[in-house]
Amino acid sequence: MITNKHTDTHCITSGNKLFYAAVTGRDHSQIVTMGRIGSQHTIRVQSSNSKTGCCLKFFVTILAITVIVLVGVIIWLIYRAPTASDGSAYLFQSGPSTASGGFIEDAVCKLPKDVGPCRGALLRYYFNYETKRCDEFIYGGCKGNANNFQTILECQELCMKPATKIAKTDVCKLPQDVGPCKAMIPRFAYDDNLKACVPFTYGGCQGNGNNFETKEQCEAQCMAFDSYILSLSAFRTFILYFSALTDNACKQPIKVGPCLALIPRYGFDPTVGKCVQFMYGGCEQNENNFETLEACQEICQAAKAEETDVCKLPQDVGPCKARIQRITYDDTIKACVPFTYGGCQGNGNNFETKEECEKKCVATAAKAEETDVCKLPQDVGPCRAMFPRFAYDDTMKACVPFIYGGCQGNGNNFETKEECEKKCVAKASTTEETDVCKLPQYVGPCRARIQRFAYDANLKACVPFTYGGCQGNGNNFETKEQCEAKCMGSLPCEFFGPTVTFDDVDDPCKQPIEVGPCFALIPRYAFNQRAAKCISFNYGGCQGNNNNFETLEAYQQTCSILKISCISKAVPAKQNVQGKGLPERCTLPLSKGPCNMHWRRYAYSFQDNTCRLFIYGGCQGNENNFATREECERECVRSSPYHFLLISN
Known part of the structure; x- marks a missing residue:
């Protein structure tokens, strides 16, 4: 049995997991208990006279065990x-x-x-x-x-x-390696020939270390110059750098690469002596590949090519299949003309806008004569697009519509009629009105069905026709008003027509109200003789008679008249006169035509000198047929030399 002089615990670890306790006996020995609770061991240790010695020996032991365990863990982690x-x-x-x-x-x-x-x-x-x-x-x-x-x-x-x-430069000297995979990952690689970091498209696997996510990483890795390079003079560095670029980049052909990306880039084309845009595929580039036009020009164009060098190049669509609208300069006609660019390669005679082309290629000192372009024949071009354009017809002396195929063609090609006329119609000598108006009606070879108007010299009137959409001639107007303004504004006033007695003119207000055989329900106004007042009724839309007014105001202007007198210096009132002074079309009877369309038109009534609404069938008929009441009145009512005096009660 051990008799304790006193109990003194010197060292204890955290909690009750691992502990050390020592009790000093009378013989200066220590009874040491250590280990885990439930499995502790008690030993007698001969004590030194220092109480701290026990702790030091204990920690040395624990440290040795810990080192052995850590080494074992490291070995296990390695393998x-x-x-x-x-x-x-x-x-x-x-x-x-x-x-x-x-x-x-x-x-x-x-x-x-x-x-x-x-x-x-x-x-x-x-x-x-x-x-x-x-x-x-x-x-x-x-x-x-x-x-x-x-x-x-x-x-x-x-x-x-x-x-x-x-060294760092070993990685930077590795060639650009896309790798066998097919991803399209934008990366940067250092080009030891160009002494610059250039973009490339990484396939996504393998490759080599010359592969950086950003241009900054590439430059930090590969473009740090040693002290001896930095000590070179600025002039010598400039010469070495640009001579290397020029020799290695500018003399190489423009390379699109086998990948299918469409990245706008610029390369130096030695055939035209300038930097041109091309669509880079995204991989396997060469040094002749610049992100901006300025960068290409700074390196490769020591002296810019003359303006005429590019402008004399032929139009080049390129091998790609895109359909990009561009402008090219045609040196034969001395004008900038549109064409469809394929999207890659081609040449420098390729401009995004007409203004850019003209600024580049049309010499301000000696511009092409207006007649040079305007005398060219109409050229649809070999492509199959359907762009509505205008061309100047020198035989007709007018701008006529045509359908442009979308590529090639010539400079006689305008987007609007106004642009064509501004360029080709000489201000000094305007064309005779009868030149275009005497041309025959021409549908053209295309199969479109576009409603147009043409002047019929036999009928002395503008008649509708269906235009095919291409070619044709100048006797082709979008509206009847345009046709009449061009072809009927200067026609001599012809006097013809039947003998008319103005006393025999029927009063429309005395006619019975007629709905007509058609089934439309058009609100109209008419004079009811029994009620002696104006009433509204539903007009069927065709035939009927003149007691049919669109508005109440129109009725009041007509049916308040009790007497119509013809006043003329040459012809006294109530005298039989020849109906001269009216265009022939105004004397024609109203004709609906045999077709079954329902077009609202106006016809001139010779009996009461007014324009009346009627339903036109859509074909044949005659020229007493107007699209609006205003056209009818302008043509027929105002053309009469007789002025009707309205006398009311």
């Missing part, structure tokens, strides 16, 4: 390194280790390349112990081993001795 959620090994992912030539270097850097069982495609680096260099590989994304680095620098820092480490 079976768990991975983080992003696929990178837990060990050494925070940065390069400072150990070299020691245990960790030997344990990690001698491990074989291990892709792992997963199917990811992560670009990583490992140390190839046979070649003594860091190589890239595609990591599957899980498991593997610790010989797995995110960057080549991490691999070099850990596994390569200072004498054998690869």
